[in-house]
Amino acid sequence: MVELALSGDPEAFGEIVRRWERRIFALAFGMLGREEDARDATQETFLAAFRNLRNFRGEAKVSSWLHRIAVNQCITRQRRAKVRGETALEDEAEKNAAVFALPLEASPARTAENVERSRAVRKAVSALPPDLRQVVVMKEFEELTFQEIADALEIPLSTVKSRLYTALRQLQLRLQKFGDAESV
C-alpha cells in the first residue's frame, strides 16, 4: 500500500489516511486541546505527508514519519495562535468546551466535576512546554511505547523517560493547585 502511495496512487494514500486518521487526530487533540484545531491539524498533517511522499525513503516506520509531521504541524499552529494573540477565543472556547462522550448514567454533579477536571487537565497539558507536551500526548493519548516515541521524535530513550518524568511532575503541581482551588 505504501509502495503504491509512493508511486502517486491517490487511492492508496486514501487508505493510509483512513488507517491513521484516528491516531493522528488523538495526537493532535492532545497537543492542541480543541476538536476544531485537532481536525485542522490532522488534515494539514496528511496534506503535508502527501506532498512529501517522495522524501519518504522507507528508513523509518510510516507511523513514526506521520507522527513527526503531526507534531510539527501542532507546534506550528500553536506558534501562529500565540503570534495572533488568540487568547480571547481560547477563553470563549474554554467556557463552551464540550465533552464529546459522557457516560449516560453519570449524575449531574459527577458530570460537572468530570468536566471541570477534564478542563483542568487539558489546561495543564496545554501549558506544558512543547517538548514535554508531545511526549505526554504520545504516551497518554496514543499509548506508544517509549521506544516508539524515541524513534518518532528521533531522541534517545532515556530522554523520553526523563521528559515524561518532568512533565508528570509539572502536571502534578498544576492539578494540585486546581484541587486546592476546587476544595476552596
Place this chain on the structure above:
Amino acid sequence: MHEVKQRPACHRAEDLVTYLYGEASEADALDFSKHLEQCDACGSEFGVFNQVHESILTWRNEALGAAFDPRAIAIDSAVESNQFVRHERKLSALAALREFFTVSPPWLQGATAFAALLLLVFGVTMLFRLSSKPAEVVNNNTQERRYTQQEVKAEVDSAVQKTRDEMAKQTTSPSILNNEKPTPNRPQLAINQQSRAGRSHGLSRQERQQLAADLRLTNPAEEEELQLALPEQDQQRPNQ
C-alpha cells in the same frame, strides 16, 4: 506559571516512569516494587503520578470516546506498516525496476533489453577466452622443443662446413702445408693440444661444441647429447 524543573527525588526516576506505564520487564518490575517499599520519595511520587495518569486517561476517553482504543489501532497499523516497510524495503530495487519499465516508452524498454543482452554475450565471450588461454601457452612450449635438435644439428653442420671451407682456403698457404698449427688469432677456433682418436682435421670435439655455443644454437647442457656427423675426408687427414 514558570516552568518547574526540579531534580528527581531519587536516582531511579526513569525506572519509576517505566514501571508506571508497565514497560518494565518482569525482573525489573519485581526489583522496583521492592525499591518502592523502601524509598519514600519514589513511593509518594508513584502514587501522585498514577493519579495524574488516570486523570489524563479520563480526559482522553471523554474527549475521544470511551471506545477509543489506540492500542487496537496501533497493533493493526504497526503490523501492517512493518509489513509495508519490510515489503517496501525488500522490493525497493525490484519496484524501482518495475516502475522504470512501466513508465518508460517502448523504444527505451527495447534498448535496455538489447543492452542487457549485449552485456551478457560479452561476459560469456570473455569467460570463454579466459578459460582457453592456458592451452595456447602449453602448445607454444612444445613447438619450441620439437625443432630444437634437428635445427641445431643442421645449423651446426652448416657452420662446420663453412669453417672447413675457410680452413681449406688456408691450407694453400705454406704454413698450413707444413702442418703448422693454426694461429691463435682465429677467434672461432679453439686449439686443442690433446690428441684424440678420430679427431677431425680442423676442429676437435671441443671446438665443435664451442662453435655451436658461439652460434647460440644449443644449450651448453644439451651439447653432450648432440652427435655431429662430419664428412669422412676430415677424419682421414693426419691429426695435427
